[in-house]
Amino acid sequence: MTQNMVAPGLVAGEGAGARLLGGKSRGDGRIVFPMPSGPEAERYEEVELAAEGTLWSFTVQRFAPKRPYDGPSGEADFQPYAVGYVELAGQLIVEARLDTADFASLRLGMPMRFTLLPYRRGPDGGEVLTYAFRPVCPNNEEKP
Known part of the structure; x- marks a missing residue:
């Protein structure tokens, strides 16, 4: 079985060394996520985004999303999850899933x-x- 990303070109590296890939405009230095593809990509330099940031905003998804969502669906498989915007200082704000089951512990900043x-299983079972x-605890450890 293999391990794949939900979409190509989003992440560089593996495990603890993995980072989101963004694009830095060659014209004005503005950073975007994800890295543009196709002809537009020529206007950007690929950059690894910061691994740490601060929670800017969030909500909890309490029902299975509609298409084009392709993760676990249906009442039996769906588990509520948090999604939010994380500010990567000096770079940008990125939307992402938040890895916590303790929704009440989430705080802006x-x-x-x-x-x-x-996220799900692929056709090959991987x-x-x-x-x-x-979330990161005050002692710099990840919360369970």
Whole structure:
């Protein structure tokens, strides 16, 4: 079984060394996510985004999303999850899944760290991963 990302070109590296890939405009230095593709990509330099940021905004998804969502669906498989915007200082604000089951502990401005999460199973039975951010405790450890 293989391990794949939910979409190509989103992440560089693996495990603790994985980072989101953005694009830095060659014209004005503005950073975007994801890295543009096709002819537009020529206007950008690929950059690894910061692994840590702060929670800017969030909500909890309490029902299965509609198409084109292709993760676990249906009442039996669906588990509520948090999604939010994480500010990567000096770069941009990125939307991401938030890796916590303790929704009540989420606070605006709290430190967050990049991680990869299982999203679904692919046709070959291998894990398909997505990117996320996980809350960081004051002692700089990730919260469970």
